[in-house]
Amino acid sequence: MKSLRHAATVGAIALAGAAALGAAIGGALVLRIAREVITPAPRKNDTEVLAVDTGAQTIELGRTPDTELPGSYGLYVDGTPGYVKLGAVLHADGGTVRRKLLTQIEPGAEIGRHAAFSGYYYLAPSELHLPYESVLIGTPAGPCPAWLFPAASTTWVIQVHGRGATRSECLRAVPVLHAAGLPVLVTSYRNDGEGPRTRPGSYGLGATEWRDVDTAIAYALRHGAERILLMGWSMGGAIALQTLVSSDHGGAVVGMILDSPVVDWRTVLRYQAREMGLWDPLPQLAMDALEQPWSARLSGADQAIAFDALDMVARSAELDVPILLLHSDDDGFVPSDASHALAAARPDLVTMPVFTGARHTKLWNYDQTRWTHAISDWLGEHGFAD
Known part of the structure; x- marks a missing residue:
């Protein structure tokens, strides 16, 4: 009997140890996934x-x-x-x-x-053969390099690139915007490899970067802008949307152009997790980790990230400017589901022509004529073209 009790005790300890080990391994995996989400990654050969x-x-x-x-x-x-x-x-x-x-x-x-x-195609602003200047925008995180393409209008466009990208991503849009007479400011932001680096060096998925775009708006207003259009690519769309609903200068924003945008991070991260063979509850646990201050810090985040605040379908009632939403249904990286949901929630504001065949942020590359006409027509329809 004593030996049986001993065996049972040893077995219980072993099971508890195995459970603790499993929990530790699971916790480490969750934090690793969370870290992947917010850590800027170098360009990968594909x-x-x-x-x-x-x-x-x-x-x-x-x-x-x-x-x-x-x-x-x-x-x-x-x-x-x-x-x-x-x-x-x-x-x-x-x-x-x-x-x-x-x-x-x-x-x-x-x-x-x-x-x-x-999909960049252009790497340097000189390739566009348009007048431009390099400027520095002082932000709460430090100076952010930007390119300014001047024009006569007092309606300026501020472009925001996406996750793992640089300002070069935005150059494709400059010709159509410049042809409409609009000055274009192509800005960087914290931890993007060109802007200032915060101590953790991580992305906030729009929750922190919008402050740098807010400062870019202030820069434009000081230099002759009276109205602002925000254009965001991929995660830059999430940043632009957060700027609109969070900025003290939000009243100056009169419209938005979003290319392959992140409208709701939960939709994106679950999709990308499935593509990598990771199924629930892992993606949800990773997002939960980023929402808690202590586990967010363990994941390398600057601060906890509130995914509810980043869900612009749920917050669609707060939007109050016309939006041109360009998103391919064959995106392959940021699914168009949330974009369609936003268009359905706010048909009074959102114009969303259907694109298929193109991949993520490659609509210009795939069908430059249709993409360009979609923007120029929208600008003219809303009285933004000069």
Whole structure:
């Protein structure tokens, strides 16, 4: 009997230990997922370069949902060019895609096998052949570099790039906005690799970055702006929406353009978790961790993140300006569900033309003509074009 009691005690201790170990492992996994959500990540190679023909100026790539897209794109490559522009798909067969090179590659240039496909297309403002100046915007986190493309109108556009991106992401929109006579301010923000770094160096998913955009609004108002349009790409859409509902200068904002925006983070994070093979309750537990001050700090966050406050479908009644919402139903990274839900909740404010086929933040690349007309028509309809 004594031996049985001893065995039972040992067994209970073992089970308790196993449970504690499991809880510790589970907790560590949850914090790791939470950290992934808010940690800026370097650009990842996602494309394989199979061959380059410098005579025909073509490049052969491994076939992926991105590399087979029609349109014009960019490609970060290992080797001499660093970055090249890609044109039309010339041939797609099995696992390969051959595209036209729009950047001249000289014979003998070394290009590695690993590359990163990009929707940026333009990297530097000088490529647009428009007048611009580099400015610094003082924000609560520190000075944020920005590009200012001047024009005559007192209605300014402030562009906000997305997660893991830089200001270059926004350059595609400058020509159509400038053609409408609008000055365009393309700003950076904290922890994006160009703006100032806070101590943890993490994203706030819009909950903190909006303060930097708020300062950009103040800068524009001091330099001749009377009305502001906000344009946000991906997470930049979440930042722009938070700016609208949180800023003391929100009254100056008269409209918004959102490209592939994050409208509700819960929808996005659950989708991305499923794509990685992580199912509930892990995504929800990670979000719960980011909502609690102590676990948010353990995850590397500046502060706790209130996901209810970032759900702009639930807060749609607070919106009071016209919104042009551009989002492909084949986004592949930020699902369009929440965008459609916002359009359904506020049909009086939201214009959402249907786009399909394009991938995340690549609507301009996929169908530049339709994307450009959607913006210019909306600007004219609401009296924003000069």
